[in-house]
Amino acid sequence: MLPYREMGRLIAIFFASLIALSVVVFFAASYAPGDPLQSFYGDRLDHMSEEQQEEARHYLGLDGPVYVQYASWVNRTIHGDLGMSLKYREPAINVIRHFIGNTLLLGIVSYILIFAFSIGVAICCALYEGTWIDRALSESGTILYYLPSFWVGLLLILVFNVNLGWLPGSGAYEPGCSHDLMGRLEHIILPVIVMLISHVWYYAYMIRNKLLDETRKDYVFLAKMKGFDRFRIVSTHCLKNVAPTIFSVMAIGVNHVVGGAYIVEAVFAYPGLGRLAVESAKYHDYSLLMVIVMLTGIVVIGGGLIAQVVSEHVDRRMKVNDGGMFL
Secondary structure (H helix, E strand, O other): OOOHHHHHHHHHHHHHHHHHHHHHHHHHHHOOOOOHHHHHHHHHHHHOOHHHHHHHHHHHOOOOOHHHHHHHHHHHHHOOOOOEOOOOOOEHHHHHHHHHHHHHHHHHHHHHHHHHHHHHHHHHHHHOOOOHHHHHHHHHHHHHHOOOHHHHHHHHHHHHHHHOOOOOOOOOOOOOOOOOHHHHHHHOHHHHHHHHHHHHHHHHHHHHHHHHHHHOOHHHHHHHHOOOOHHHHHHHHHHHHOHHHHHHHHHHHHHHHHHHHHHHHHHOOOOOHHHHHHHHHHOOOHHHHHHHHHHHHHHHHHHHHHHHHHHHHHOHHHOEOOOOOEO
16 A cells, blocks of 8 residues: 555646646647648638638637637536537547547457567576577567567558458448457457567566576575476466566556557557547647547556556665655
């Protein structure tokens, strides 16, 4: 259980970070080139007089200075009004509901598989330390990790969708089949493969090194003298002792998986929050963009703070004192 002072500090950091994020994104979006009225009215904007455009700006709350618009947005948000999507012409929260399920499916499946494969690869490397298996996994993992995600995604689409026709290369499901779970899983196969290629070795490398450090401890030599085989020692005793480190790494992984999922959504035209964020920024759909940014910020910032707490409990050297210095 965290002390009240420490809990208060983390809560203050959490909300301060969200406020800073909202300020930066809101002002950056407001000063970006383009007219948000174009998103709401489309081609009709060209036939509107200046007076009608001014009335429309006043109606949508776009006629005041940016800081006034931001204050108005904060006030509405505090009272539960997340604004109207200019592009979709419905409450922003309703638009989010149509897309968040797709992102959650992609993110959760990717997260589980990433760490399942990472732990498996790390155990395999530790079992065969110094052999060709360890070297092959390490070198291939390093190469795959540094390949650009968008390039890997386009290559997979070209091979498995365009040339072979085995798997869909875009979308989250077939038209009219949004409730078909198997169809949804089929559509995320290629995006999940990209996520695995981009993330597995990063975490497997850290877990591998921790396992190797553990195999050099005295109790391992004692277990070997008692006749235990290496697989049993590594997969039970060593893995159990490095479990706190694995949990810490998994907490850190939330941020990386969220960011990776957003990139993958753009590559595969996958209708999730990442692609929606790009579209809302492109069309100056401020209310929708802010909802997506704040939801993402809650997950990323919250995940980062949780990772810090877990790391501090795993390794006391990671503890930060009041002066901001490591103890």
